[in-house]
Structures are given as C-alpha cells and as structure tokens.
Amino acid sequence: MTETAHHRGMWRWLTTTDHKKIGILYGITAMGFFVVGGIEALFIRLQLATPNGEILSADAYNQLFTMHATTMVFLVVMPAAAALTNYFLPILIGARDVAFPRLNAFSYWVFVAGGLFLTVSFFVGGAPDGGWFGYAPLSTQVTEVVRMDYWALGLQVLGLASVLSSVNFITTVFTMRAPGMSLMRMPVFAWMATVVSFLLLFSLPIITIGLLQVFLDRNLGTGFYSAASGGDPVLWQHLFWLFGHPEVYVLILPAMGIVSEVLPTFSRKPLFGRSFVIFSGIAIGFMGFGVWAHHMFTAGLGPVAEAAFSLTTMFIAVPTGVKIFNWLGTIWGGSIRLKTPMLFSLGFIFLFVIGGLSGVTHSIVPSDAQQHDTYYVVAHFHYVLFGGAVFGIFSGLYYWWPKVTGKLLNERIGRLHFWLMFIGMNLTFAPMHILGLNGMPRRTYRYAEGLGLDLWNLVATIGSFTIAASLLVFFWNWYRTAKHGQPAGDDPWDGRTLEWSISSPPPEHNFDVIPVVHSEDDFWHRKYTENEAGHAVTVTAVPSAPAAEGPIHLPSPSYYPALASSGIFVLLLGLVYLPWGLIAVGAGAVVTMWGLFGWSMEPLTREDHG
Amino acid sequence: MSVALHEEHAHDPAHIRKVAMWVFLGSECLLFGTLISTFLLYRTRTGSGPTAADVFDIPFTSVSSFILLMSSLTMVLAHHSSVRKDYRQMRLWLVATALLGVTFLAGQVFEFTEFVHEGLTVTTSPFGSSFFVLTSFHGAHVAVGVLMLLVTALMSFTGKWRPDAGMDVELVGLYWHFVDIVWIVIFTVVYLLQV
Numbered sequence: 001m002t003e004t005a006h007h008r009g010m011w012r013w014l015t016t017t018d019h020k021k022i023g024i025l026y027g028i029t030a031m032g033f034f035v036v037g038g039i040e041a042l043f044i045r046l047q048l049a050t051p052n053g054e055i056l057s058a059d060a061y062n063q064l065f066t067m068h069a070t071t072m073v074f075l076v077v078m079p080a081a082a083a084l085t086n087y088f089l090p091i092l093i094g095a096r097d098v099a100f101p102r103l104n105a106f107s108y109w110v111f112v113a114g115g116l117f118l119t120v121s122f123f124v125g126g127a128p129d130g131g132w133f134g135y136a137p138l139s140t141q142v143t144e145v146v147r148m149d150y151w152a153l154g155l156q157v158l159g160l161a162s163v164l165s166s167v168n169f170i171t172t173v174f175t176m177r178a179p180g181m182s183l184m185r186m187p188v189f190a191w192m193a194t195v196v197s198f199l200l201l202f203s204l205p206i207i208t209i210g211l212l213q214v215f216l217d218r219n220l221g222t223g224f225y226s227a228a229s230g231g232d233p234v235l236w237q238h239l240f241w242l243f244g245h246p247e248v249y250v251l252i253l254p255a256m257g258i259v260s261e262v263l264p265t266f267s268r269k270p271l272f273g274r275s276f277v278i279f280s281g282i283a284i285g286f287m288g289f290g291v292w293a294h295h296m297f298t299a300g301l302g303p304v305a306e307a308a309f310s311l312t313t314m315f316i317a318v319p320t321g322v323k324i325f326n327w328l329g330t331i332w333g334g335s336i337r338l339k340t341p342m343l344f345s346l347g348f349i350f351l352f353v354i355g356g357l358s359g360v361t362h363s364i365v366p367s368d369a370q371q372h373d374t375y376y377v378v379a380h381f382h383y384v385l386f387g388g389a390v391f392g393i394f395s396g397l398y399y400w401w402p403k404v405t406g407k408l409l410n411e412r413i414g415r416l417h418f419w420l421m422f423i424g425m426n427l428t429f430a431p432m433h434i435l436g437l438n439g440m441p442r443r444t445y446r447y448a449e450g451l452g453l454d455l456w457n458l459v460a461t462i463g464s465f466t467i468a469a470s471l472l473v474f475f476w477n478w479y480r481t482a483k484h485g486q487p488a489g490d491d492p493w494d495g496r497t498l499e500w501s502i503s504s505p506p507p508e509h510n511f512d513v514i515p516v517v518h519s520e521d522d523f524w525h526r527k528y529t530e531n532e533a534g535h536a537v538t539v540t541a542v543p544s545a546p547a548a549e550g551p552i553h554l555p556s557p558s559y560y561p562a563l564a565s566s567g568i569f570v571l572l573l574g575l576v577y578l579p580w581g582l583i584a585v586g587a588g589a590v591v592t593m594w595g596l597f598g599w600s601m602e603p604l605t606r607e608d609h610g
Numbered sequence: 611m612s613v614a615l616h617e618e619h620a621h622d623p624a625h626i627r628k629v630a631m632w633v634f635l636g637s638e639c640l641l642f643g644t645l646i647s648t649f650l651l652y653r654t655r656t657g658s659g660p661t662a663a664d665v666f667d668i669p670f671t672s673v674s675s676f677i678l679l680m681s682s683l684t685m686v687l688a689h690h691s692s693v694r695k696d697y698r699q700m701r702l703w704l705v706a707t708a709l710l711g712v713t714f715l716a717g718q719v720f721e722f723t724e725f726v727h728e729g730l731t732v733t734t735s736p737f738g739s740s741f742f743v744l745t746s747f748h749g750a751h752v753a754v755g756v757l758m759l760l761v762t763a764l765m766s767f768t769g770k771w772r773p774d775a776g777m778d779v780e781l782v783g784l785y786w787h788f789v790d791i792v793w794i795v796i797f798t799v800v801y802l803l804q805v
Contacts, residue, residue: 223735224736
C-alpha cells in the first residue's frame with residue numbers, strides 16, 4: 001500500500017493507530033450518541049410533561065428509558081472519558097503513544113460495533129426494554145421478541161472494548177512514562193484514568209459472566225436466574241451492582257481528574273494537597289467495590305448486611321469529601337480567571353456536592369426504603385452524572401479544545417452554553433427531589449392528575465429543553481470556532497502540564513524529544529520560579545536546544561482492527577437470531593479471525609519519522 | 611536507520627507485553643471468581659436431578675487433573691529451551707504441552723458425556739447449569755491455550771519468528787500456568803469439596 005493511500009480521508013481515520021486520532025474518534029462518536037440519548041430523554045420528558053401523557057405507549061416508554069440510560073452510561077460518558085484519556089494520557093506522561101496502538105484502535109472499533117448493535121435494535125422489533133440494570137426475570141423471560149438479547153450481547157461487547165483499553169492504559173502508565181515522571185508526579189487526570197482502568201479491569205469481568213448467564217438462560221434454557229427451576233434472581237442483582245457501583249466511579253473519576261487539572265490552571269496555584277487528591281481517588285477505587293448492596297436495600301438482605309453496607313456507604317463519602325475540600329483549598333487565595341473551563345469546573349463542584357449529599361441520604365436504610373425507585377433517586381444520580389460527570393467532561397472539552405484543534409472556543413458563547421446548561425440542569429433535576437419525596441415512582445410512563453405532581457413535572461420538562469438548547473449553543477460554538485476561531489497558540493491558559501509544552505495540535509509523534517521531568521507540574525516550573533516572597537516569576541533563561549534523538553518509530557496504520565471488529569458485529573447479530581443466525585456467527589468468526597491473524601502477522605512500526 | 615536500537619528509554623517491548631499479560635490475567639481472575647461463586651451458591655440446588663456425589667468420578671478427574679498439571683512442567687521445559695535458544699527442543703516441549711492439553715480436553719468431553727447419560731445436563735438444575743458453564747469456560751481457555759502453543763511452535767519454523775516477537779513463549783507460558791492454577795482451584799472447590 002502506498003503512503004498516499006494511507007493518508008487519504010476516511011481511510012486514514014479507519015486505519016489510524018494514532019492515540020490522538022482515536023481519541024478524536026471516541027469524542028465524536030460519544031457526541032453523536034449524546035444527541036441520540038438526549039433525544040430519548042426529551043421524549044421521556046415530553047411524555048411526562050402533563051398528567052396522563054399521550055405521546056408514548058408504555059412499551060415505547062420502556063424502550064426509551066432503558067436505552068436512554070444504556071446510551072448515556074456506555075455510549076456517552078464512558079467513551080467521552082475514553083476520548084480524553086486516549087488523547088491526553090500518553091502526552092501527560094510524556095509518551096509518544098499508548099503501549100499497544102493497534103489494540104487501542106481495536107478497542108475503539110469494538111466499541112463502535114457494540115454501540116451500533118445496540119442502536120440497530122430500535123429498527124428491528126424494538127430496543128431493549130428491561131431497564132439498563134436488566135433485573136431478572138425482566139431480562140431472562142423469553143418472549144417472542146429478542147430485545148434483551150440485544151442488550152445482553154451489546155453490553156458484553158462494550159465491556160470487551162473497555163477491558164482491552166484498560167489493559168492498554170494500565171500497561172502504558174506502568175511502562176511508558178518519560179524519564180523522571182515518577183508515579184506521584186503524574187498529573188491527577190492521568191492518575192484518575194489509571195484508577196478507572198483498574199476499576200474496569202476488575203468490575204467488567206463480573207458483569208461479563210452475569211450477562212453470559214442471562215444469555216444462556218434466554219437461549220439455552222439454563223436456570224441461573226429462574227426461580228422456577230431453583231435459580232436465584234437476587235444473584236443477578238449482586239453481580240450487576242458488584243459491577244454497577246464501581247461503574248459509578250468509572251463515570252465520575254475522570255471528571256474529578258479533569259477538575260483537578262482545570263482548577264490549578266485557572267487559579268494559578270498548584271493543586272492543594274495533591275497527594276491527598278490522588279490517594280483519595282485510589283481509596284474511592286478500592287471502597288467502590290464494597291458498597292454495592294446499597295442498591296439492594298429493599299431486596300431483603302437482612303439487618304446485618306444492610307447495616308454493613310450502610311456503614312461502607314457513609315465511609316466512601318470521606319475520600320470524596322477530601323477531594324471537595326482540596327479543590328476549595330486550590331481556589332482559595334488563587335488569582336482566579338473565570339474562563340469557560342473554570343466555570344464548568346466550579347459548576348461541577350457545586351452540583352456534585354448536591355448530588356453527593358443526596359447520595360449519602362441513601363445510606364440510611366429506612367430512608368432509602370422510602371426513596372427506593374422514586375424520582376428522588378433519579379434526581380440524585382443525575383446531579384452526580386450530569387452535574388458531575390457531564391459538567392466535568394465539558395470542562396475538559398473547553399480546556400483541551402485549543403490543544404486538540406489549535407483554536408480557542410469562543411468565550412462568550414461558551415459562557416452562554418454554561419449558564420443555559422447550569423440553569424437547565426437545575427430546572428430539570430432539582431424538582432425531581434420533590435417529586436420523589438412526594439412518592440412519584442420511577443419508570444412509570446404516566447401519572448394521574450391531582451396527585452400534586454403536575455407543576456414540578458412541567459418544570460422538569462422545560463428544564464430538559466433548556467439543556468437541549470444549551471447543547472445547540474455548544475454545537476454553534478464548535479461550528480463557529482472551526483470557521484473563524486482564533487488560533488490558540490501552544491499554551492493559551494498558561495498551563496502546568498506537559499501537553500502545553502508542545503504545539504497545538506500536537507505533532508503526530510507528540511514530542512520531538514522525550515521530555516525529562518524534574519517535578520510535579522513540570523511545564524510550570526520550566527516557565528516560572530519563585531522569588532523570596534513566594535510569588536511566581538518568569539524564568540528568563542532560554543532552555544538549551546534539544547539534543548538530537550534517534551529515529552522515531554510510529555505505529556503503522558492498520559485496517560485489521562476495524563476488520564476484526566466488523567466480524568464481531570456480524571457475529572453478534574447472528575447470536576440474536578439462533579439457530580439460523582449460526583451462519584452469521586460462523587461468517588463473523590471467520591472475519592474476526594482473519595482480522596486478528598492479519599494483525600498478528602503485520603510488522604509493528606512504520607519506518608522513521610524524524 | 612531502520613534497525614537502530616530505538617531510544618524509547620529502554621521501553622523493552624517484551625517487558626511491556628509481559629506487564630499487559632499480567633494485567634489481563636488479573637481481569638481473568640474475576641471471570642473465574644464470579645463463575646466459581648455462582649457454582650458455590652448453586653452447588654446443592656440440584657432439584658430432581660443428580661447431585662455432585664451422584665455423578666462425580668473423582669479418580670478419573672484426578673488423573674486428568676494430573677495430566678494438566680504435568681503440562682505445566684513441559685511448559686517450563688519449553689520456556690527453558692527457548693531461553694537457551696534450543697529451538698528444536700522448544701518445539702518438542704511446546705507440542706508435548708499442547709498434546710497434554712488436548713488429552714485433558716478429551717477427558718472433559720468424556721466426562722461431560724458420562725454426566726449427560728446419568729441425567730445431568732446444563733438445563734437440569736442450577737447445579738448443572740453452573741457446573742457445566744464453569745468447567746466448559748475453563749475448557750475453552752485450555753483450547754485457546756492449545757491453539758496458542760501450536761501457533762507458536764509453527765511460527766518458530768518461519769523466518770519471521772524472533773523469540774521476542776509475537777506471542778513469545780514466556781507469554782504463552784504465563785497464560786498456560788494461569789489456566790492450570792485455575793483448574794487446581796476448580797478441582798478442589800468444585801469436585802473434591804462436593805463429594
């Protein structure tokens with residue numbers, strides 16, 4: 001294949017093994033699914049805007065709330081975090097790529113196959129409708145429809161993609177750091193990405209087995225979750241939440257990492273209690289595996305288990321609280337610049353504290369029994385997932401946009417985006433606290449008139465459209481910046497970490513010379529030193545010209561990862577329509593093997609690039 | 611320029627792959643952990659079907675377990691030969707390991723057939739479901755291992771093969787030993803403790 005063919009348009013994106021391009025692909029895909037999941041949410045809110053809503057049938061409503069959650073968790077927040085991790089993890093630790101570039105591409109394409117597979121279900125007999133948690137027997141009862149097969153298989157393959165990229169990221173962090181970049185010198189975002197990788201590595205296998213058992217119950221007639229044949233549906237709840245609660249931290253920790261990068265930059269102060277922030281992130285990771293049963297306080301676990309999980313749930317608020325106070329300490333006394341990334345980070349802290357506090361109320365078992373399956377819970381997790389994760393990710397987007405594209409997003413439009421989203425978010429989800437405490441149950445497609453639920457439901461619907469409007473403002477900003485954006489320069493925010501030391505957008509090989517790291521926030525210390533009064537003073541000495549380095553080996557583009565994952569897509573479709581689907585299973589397996597075999601035979605690197 | 615030692619600060623590719631394999635095996639532990647937990651929950655839920663004591667043939671499974679354990683020994687010998695760059699010996703031991711693995715699998719197939727004749731199938735009871743899914747999941751791992759062993763042995767004939775390239779013997783060895791250790795746990799917990 002000639003060099004020009006490699007570099008042409010679509011083909012270049014399809015075959016790329018560059019962690020930055022893969023990061024952009026993740027980001028754009030996540031944004032696309034954000035629109036899909038958002039439209040699903042708007043339908044739900046339209047249905048609930050008035051009592052006895054007429055817009056959706058119960059069946060359509062079930063599909064929409066199931067797919068809204070599944071989409072937002074697995075196809076939006078996780079890949080958006082994966083986008084930023086892919087793009088910035090190697091740069092932040094001073095590496096030229098991840099440890100396994102083609103495996104990285106494979107992870108992305110497997111994720112795309114899983115996402116498309118889940119979404120395709122809408123057009124062939126209906127999307128999954130048993131909730132994103134898929135409680136047995138909702139997920140295991142065999143009806144004429146195959147919706148929950150789509151769910152079981154789709155989640156399975158998305159899990160595969162995440163496990164592979166976790167192996168990749170962990171290996172990268174432990175073997176590819178630049179000289180002098182000790183673990184404790186790693187930027188906090190890199191640390192949180194590492195913790196997330198470990199969480200995924202150890203939590204996804206649990207759900208993998210759970211989903212396998214669901215699939216076998218549905219298609220082979222096994223009795224794992226069928227009470228009639230002696231199985232125990234509560235086992236599924238344990239397995240799901242043993243995965244599901246660490247998953248909550250998978251969603252929030254990247255945002256916490258982003259905030260820990262943004263606040264110091266825009267306060268012109270180092271992160272307060274940096275090692276505490278890192279260790280509390282690790283503590284959250286460990287403790288995240290010990291709180292799962294607080295999702296099951298109404299399942300009848302008995303007083304001992306309930307008391308134990310009530311305690312662990314209160315305990316996990318401690319490291320989270322440590323982080324909040326460290327962020328406040330970072331801002332305290334700083335010279336704050338309220339740029340858009342900073343606004344989103346401050347919004348994150350504000351909203352996450354509200355969501356965190358309502359979360360702690362769930363640790364009280366009797367109170368939780370009242371709130372269980374009401375809108376109070378919906379309010380809680382949207383404050384942490386939308387107010388937390390999504391605001392954190394937007395903070396990261398505005399912060400790193402100039403590095404990725406070379407252009408600064410417009411500040412005025414950015415501020416409009418922030419305030420619209422902030423107001424819309426509170427209008428939508430704050431009333432849900434009241435609705436829930438007044439007893440409005442989740443996942444019901446209608447409520448009767450005269451229950452005192454009308455007003456707040458209408459307010460929530462107005463709020464949800466305000467959020468949609470804010471997103472349109474963001475897209476306008478994106479478009480406008482692409483057309484007329486200001487060139488950003490290498491270091492628009494006066495940054496502290498290595499990504500700001502290279503050009504915007506970065507060269508394909510990231511660093512002309514692999515940096516040697518001397519301290520935390522290394523780039524800051526290259527720019528500034530302290531005078532006697534402790535104020536930052538610009539370093540005047542010109543850094544010496546970088547020493548010449550040997551040839552730089554970049555990973556070759558490869559179409560095998562995409563080929564192998566297309567085989568997985570066909571294989572999945574076949575598995576839904578057993579026994580005739582076995583033909584597609586076979587064909588898909590052959591294509592996958594072809595891709596993997598070609599991949600293992602391919603030479604690893606393209607020749608030098610410097 | 612091309613073969614110049616690339617200066618990635620001693621980022622030794624073999625070392626990187628080994629770290630990745632360890633990380634991956636860490637994840638695998640949880641797969642088997644979940645399956646074994648499921649089995650332990652369901653070990654006595656036999657319904658009207660046969661119980662563990664009814665079907666298990668401990669002497670037979672002990673022999674096949676012994677065969678699988680011996681394959682770890684031949685794997686060590688294969689790795690040892692590859693370090694000494696004695697590739698003839700290495701191939702021999704690789705193929706021997708694969709053969710022992712296949713023997714174990716044949717034993718498993720025989721055992722499954724016996725159980726089905728005695729009335730225990732994957733749909734009989736939660737005990738049957740969790741037993742067959744756990745052991746065949748392990749069997750699938752052995753089969754993948756056999757494939758990796760044979761591919762490694764075959765690749766060593768081609769010019770493309772370098773000891774540090776592709777699936778090097780040490781990586782296959784790590785995987786193989788892991789699968790063996792898991793079997794020790796399964797044999798103890800699923801077989802020995804249930805009869």
